Amino acid sequence: MRRISMVAGLALAVAVLTGCPPTYPNCKSDETCQEKGEVCVNGTCQECSTDANCKEGFACQGNKCVPKAPECSRDEQCTGGQICEGGKCSAPQCTAKADCPGAQDCQKGRCALPPGACNSSTDCADGQECQDNKCVAASAPQAQCNWEPILFGFNEYTLPSDAQGRLGELAQCIKDAGSGRIELAGHADERGTEEYNLQLSNKRAASVRKYLLDLGIPANRLKAVGYGENRPAEQGATEEAWAANRRVEFVR
Numbered sequence: 001m002r003r004i005s006m007v008a009g010l011a012l013a014v015a016v017l018t019g020c021p022p023t024y025p026n027c028k029s030d031e032t033c034q035e036k037g038e039v040c041v042n043g044t045c046q047e048c049s050t051d052a053n054c055k056e057g058f059a060c061q062g063n064k065c066v067p068k069a070p071e072c073s074r075d076e077q078c079t080g081g082q083i084c085e086g087g088k089c090s091a092p093q094c095t096a097k098a099d100c101p102g103a104q105d106c107q108k109g110r111c112a113l114p115p116g117a118c119n120s121s122t123d124c125a126d127g128q129e130c131q132d133n134k135c136v137a138a139s140a141p142q143a144q145c146n147w148e149p150i151l152f153g154f155n156e157y158t159l160p161s162d163a164q165g166r167l168g169e170l171a172q173c174i175k176d177a178g179s180g181r182i183e184l185a186g187h188a189d190e191r192g193t194e195e196y197n198l199q200l201s202n203k204r205a206a207s208v209r210k211y212l213l214d215l216g217i218p219a220n221r222l223k224a225v226g227y228g229e230n231r232p233a234e235q236g237a238t239e240e241a242w243a244a245n246r247r248v249e250f251v252r
């Protein structure tokens with residue numbers, strides 16, 4: 001009777017023990033370790049048992065997820081014409097120049113600009129600009145021409161001294177600007193007859209044209225026209241208005 005009681009007690013103890021789940025970090029299955037995001041490895045909760053338990057870019061080493069070593073760090077470590085991209089051997093960007101945009105060429109599986117070539121000026125060194133896919137010395141910025149009218153004294157068509165200096169600068173600017181025709185439009189104030197003012201405005205335009213011709217501007221680029229008093233710059237019978245209307249304008 002006593003032996004039967006001992007056997008029953010032992011069986012009860014075993015049942016109790018087998019019914020209680022192990023406490024962390026001990027485990028019998030992955031279920032015990034799930035709360036910690038781990039898996040059961042040989043009765044102990046661990047971070048991983050295989051690479052599949054780790055996120056992308058990590059590998060399981062010693063039951064710990066550690067960053068994978070890059071497959072490559074330079075193109076020479078890849079085979080089969082592949083190139084190294086982001087630590088992995090990948091397909092080449094190109095196999096021929098036709099695969100590359102703009103002026104780029106195919107160099108060892110990559111699209112790259114040959115020395116001195118460019119797609120835009122940002123590809124060139126300081127002081128250079130991109131022209132026809134080549135880096136060349138940048139052109140000097142052209143100065144802004146001063147197109148302000150030339151003013152004349154009352155009943156005068158001879159160029160004043162200050163106008164001569166301005167026309168000298170303007171002539172060089174016109175040469176730098178290249179082709180293009182310029183009309184020299186002469187004007188007069190309202191005093192005098194209309195016929196006289198027309199002649200006076202023509203003489204003013206002609207004097208400006210002659211001075212520019214003497215400075216080397218081609219004749220076919222300059223046209224002198226007189227408009228008399230019919231196109232005033234300012235209205236009014238005042239000295240200020242008359243002075244503004246005695247002028248030669250540059251019409252481009």
